[in-house]
Amino acid sequence: xxxxxxxxxxxxxxxxxxxxxxxxxxxxxxxxxxxxxxxxxxxxxxxxxxxxxxxxxxxxxxxxxxxxxxxxxxxxxxxxxxxxxxxxxxxxxxxxxxxxxxxxxxxxxxxxxxxxxxxxxxxxxxxxxxxxxxxxxxxxxxxxxxxxxxxxxxxxxxxxxxxxxxxxxxxxxxxxxxxxxx
Amino acid sequence: xxxxxxxxxxxxxxxxxxxxxxxxxxxxxxxxxxxxxxxxxxxxxxxxxxxxxxxxxxxxxxxxxxxxxxxxxxxxxxxxxxxxxxxxxxxxxxxxxxxxxxxxxxxxxxxxxxxxxxxxxxxxxxxxxxxxxxxxxxxxxxxxxxxxxxxxxxxxxxxxxxxxxxxxxxxxxxxxxxxxxxxxxxxxxxxxxxxxxxxxxxxxxxxxxxxxxxxxxxxxxxxxxxxxxxxxxxxxxxxxxxxxxxxxxxxxxxxxxxxxxxxxxxxxxxxx
Numbered sequence: 446x447x448x449x450x451x452x453x454x455x456x457x458x459x460x461x462x463x464x465x466x467x468x469x470x471x472x473x474x475x476x477x478x479x480x481x482x483x484x485x486x487x488x489x490x491x492x493x494x495x496x497x498x499x500x501x502x503x504x505x506x507x508x509x510x511x512x513x514x515x516x517x518x519x520x521x522x523x524x525x526x527x528x529x530x531x532x533x534x535x536x537x538x539x540x541x542x543x544x545x546x547x548x549x550x551x552x553x554x555x556x557x558x559x560x561x562x563x564x565x566x567x568x569x570x571x572x573x574x575x576x577x578x579x580x581x582x583x584x585x586x587x588x589x590x591x592x593x594x595x596x597x598x599x600x601x602x603x604x605x606x607x608x609x610x611x612x613x614x615x616x617x618x619x620x621x622x623x624x625x626x627x
Numbered sequence: 628x629x630x631x632x633x634x635x636x637x638x639x640x641x642x643x644x645x646x647x648x649x650x651x652x653x654x655x656x657x658x659x660x661x662x663x664x665x666x667x668x669x670x671x672x673x674x675x676x677x678x679x680x681x682x683x684x685x686x687x688x689x690x691x692x693x694x695x696x697x698x699x700x701x702x703x704x705x706x707x708x709x710x711x712x713x714x715x716x717x718x719x720x721x722x723x724x725x726x727x728x729x730x731x732x733x734x735x736x737x738x739x740x741x742x743x744x745x746x747x748x749x750x751x752x753x754x755x756x757x758x759x760x761x762x763x764x765x766x767x768x769x770x771x772x773x774x775x776x777x778x779x780x781x782x783x784x785x786x787x788x789x790x791x792x793x794x795x796x797x798x799x800x801x802x803x804x805x806x807x808x809x810x811x812x813x814x815x816x817x818x819x820x821x822x823x824x825x826x827x828x829x830x831x832x833x834x835x836x837x838x839x840x841x842x843x844x845x846x847x848x849x850x851x852x853x854x855x856x857x858x859x860x861x862x863x864x865x866x867x868x869x870x871x872x873x874x875x876x877x878x879x880x881x882x883x884x885x886x887x888x889x890x891x892x893x894x895x896x897x898x899x
Contacts, residue, residue, distance in 0.1 A: 453646055456714050460654030463717045463725070467661035470720040472669070508807055531769050533809050536795030540805070560766040571721065 470571065479527055482584050483512055486525050489611055490514045493603040495523060505541070508534040509588070519600035524590040532558040532586040539588075547592035547605075551583065554593055554605040558586045584611065645744055647710060648736045649695035652751040655717050655729035656688055659758055662722040682886065683824035687754050690827035694747025695736075705739050723763050730755035750827060757819045769810045770796070776815070776859070777808045784860040791863055798863040806863040814855045818848055821889055828893025835896045843896035850888060854881070 479501060487497055495514035503510050504526070511526035526538050532548070535558050539546050548558050551566045566583045593605040660680055667679025677685060713732040717725050733755060736748035765772060773796035781793025790800055799805035810816055822844045829835040829843070858881060862869045871877050 449644065449647065452710075453650060456647065456650050456710070457654065459714045460650070460658060460717060463654075463658045463720075464661055466718060466720040467658060467722060467725075468665055471662045471665040471722075505805070505807075531766050531810060533769060533773060533796060534807055535770075536774075536797045537805060537807050540794060540797060540801070557770065560769045564763065564766060568721075575720070 478582075479510060479529075479585075481582065482527055482587075485584065485611055486512065486587065489603060489607055490523070490525070493607065494599070495602065498522060501527075505534065505537055509538055511588075514602070516600070521600070523602035524588075526588040526590075528558065528586040528588060531560055531563065535586070535588065542588075542590040545592055546588050546590045549584075549587040549589060549608045549611070552609050552611065554589075554608055644704065645696050645698070648705065648732075648740075648744075648748070649692055651710060651713055651717075652695065652729055652733055652736070652748065653688065653692050655713065655725055655732065656751065656754060658717050658725035659722050659729060659755065660684070661725070662762075681820060682882075683820040683889065684754065684758075686824045687750060687757075687820075687827045690831045691747050691750035691754060694743045694750060694830065697743040697747070699740070699742035699744045705735055709735060723759065726755045726758040726762070730759065746830060750823075750830070753823050753826075757823055760819060761816055765810055765813075765816055772813055772815050773808045773810055776813050776856075780808075780856050780859045780863065783856055784863055788864070798859070804863075804866050804869070806859065806869065808859065812855075812859070814852050817855070817885075818851050821851060821885060822847060825889045825893045825896065828890060829896040831897075832894055833897035833899065836899070839898070840896045843892040847888060847892050851885070854884065 483501055490497070495516050498513040498515045501510045501512055509526045509528050511524050514523045514525065516523075524542070528534050528538065528548075532550075535548060548555050550558050551562050563586070570583050587608070589602065589608065591601050593602060593608055595604055663679045667675055709732070713728055716728045719725070719728075730752055733748045733752035737745050737752055740748055777793050777796045777798050781791065781798050784791045784798070785793075791798060792801065796808040797805050798808065825843060825847055826835075826840060829840055858872055858877075862872045872881075
């Protein structure tokens with residue numbers, strides 16, 4: 446028969462182990478860093494002939510940041526904003542850009558970001574890492590101006606389908622990196 | 628420590644037994660708070676003594692632990708496998724999942740225990756439910772909840788400042804000054820914690836009767852909703868007002884008012 450004191454000690458050790466596991470998980474951000482997200486977005490834009498016109502700009506007191514992309518044959522730029530946290534700055538971005546914005550969340554172009562989908566993506570990502578599957582960090586919610594459409598007008602930026610491929614490409618890249626590791 | 632524990636165990640075996648569920652619920656709660664602690668340490672190091680844990684959360688947890696450790700003899704105990712299952716599940720590296728485990732375990736403990744130990748388990752259950760509400764459910768409902776509160780604030784402020792308009796969770800003067808209402812700033816996020824702290828204070832100070840406690844929570848809810856609307860309205864007024872209300876002075880004054888209200892109403896609710 447195990448004494449109560451021994452059981453208590455075992456419980457404390459297990460709870461401390463749980464804390465360490467969580468600290469290890471949360472010490473690395475679940476979302477891609479701003480620099481990583483900017484790199485992935487720039488890759489998509491470059492593939493469609495757009496070039497970043499400068500570094501990431503912080504907007505609205507840091508509520509969101511954005512990259513400006515230009516193309517020589519197009520009169521106006523395409524803006525891609527990165528919405529941190531629960532994307533609560535979505536409405537502000539929409540107001541700042543006269544409502545002509547669409548959001549890219551978890552590989553889908555949506556009219557408004559969803560907190561539920563963001564959490565499900567984080568759970569999928571965490572579970573995938575836990576099971577040892579190759580995972581690219583999920584991108585933060587992106588706001589794209591002008592809103593992507595079927596892609597008939599090249600000056601409106603990449604088509605909606607190009608944005609849905611961003612997440613898949615990142616996962617494939619993560620898988621390739623995992624395979625190439627010694 | 629050893630002689631004290633042995634004496635307590637000899638005097639009342641139930642007092643020692645109570646440590647196991649109390650340790651699981653308190654340790655589980657710490658696991659639930661892990662994400663907040665890690666974020667606080669990453670952002671500010673060890674500058675905050677509370678490690679990012681809110682004062683109302685701390686009050687509720689300490690009262691719950693104290694009640695769970697009170698020397699009531701429980702007739703029924705949880706089976707050993709349930710303690711083991713809870714501890715193993717708390718290893719899963721997800722704070723939200725840990726809160727779910729604490730909620731289920733505390734509910735089982737509240738059913739099995741009696742007296743103050745049952746009350747303590749119920750407070751742990753309430754803490755876990757508040758945490759799940761704040762960290763999971765409210766994020767799903769962020770858009771409608773923030774927009775609804777912004778609408779109310781916009782309507783109230785619009786009575787005296789027609790140039791201040793509301794759109795979604797944004798209140799302000801277009802192209803000049805905008806206030807983005809975040810989930811963490813809403814009454815829906817803060818009020819459950821304040822109400823729980825009020826009940827915890829009442830339980831700590833006495834044996835509150837339900838009707839008086841309900842009245843105290845209702846008063847707190849109305850006062851909090853009005854105070855938060857006034858605070859948000861003031862922040863939407865201008866950039867200078869935002870800096871004052873959202874800065875150290877405004878934040879400390881609002882925190883102080885909350886604390887006084889919770890302690891005062893908790894003390895009132897605890898009276899016979």
